[in-house]
Amino acid sequence: MHAEAVRYDAMPSKPGLLHDDGRPVRCDECDIKYHLHYDSEAETSITFCSILADEIVTALHPEHRSNVVLDLAPLGENHSQKSEVLWSIRIPLVIPLKKKPKHSLE
Numbered sequence: 001m002h003a004e005a006v007r008y009d010a011m012p013s014k015p016g017l018l019h020d021d022g023r024p025v026r027c028d029e030c031d032i033k034y035h036l037h038y039d040s041e042a043e044t045s046i047t048f049c050s051i052l053a054d055e056i057v058t059a060l061h062p063e064h065r066s067n068v069v070l071d072l073a074p075l076g077e078n079h080s081q082k083s084e085v086l087w088s089i090r091i092p093l094v095i096p097l098k099k100k101p102k103h104s105l106e
């Protein structure tokens with residue numbers, strides 16, 4: 001199972017991946033555009049992949065590499081588990097980056 005977000009001006013890291021123009025991935029901070037490339041196994045979880053890719057690309061801001069490979073290992077191991085469980089793994093990665101330091105001591 002493989003899925004990756006590929007920057008609009010870059011090439012996927014593997015040949016022969018499927019490609020969905022209808023699901024652009026964007027960084028919330030700077031609106032840079034990525035396309036989702038995935039294999040036929042990941043296609044069944046493509047909605048999840050697209051949400052995950054959005055989160056990861058935004059979390060990596062402003063470091064926008066040409067390829068962002070999604071870690072889909074939890075999906076492959078636990079087909080029966082719901083996506084909420086996977087979200088709980090991802091949320092701690094994203095939230096600290098969203099917090100802006102405030103000088104509230106004065």
Ligand SMILES: [Zn+2]
Nearest residue numbers: 027029030061
């Ligand atoms: Zn960005």
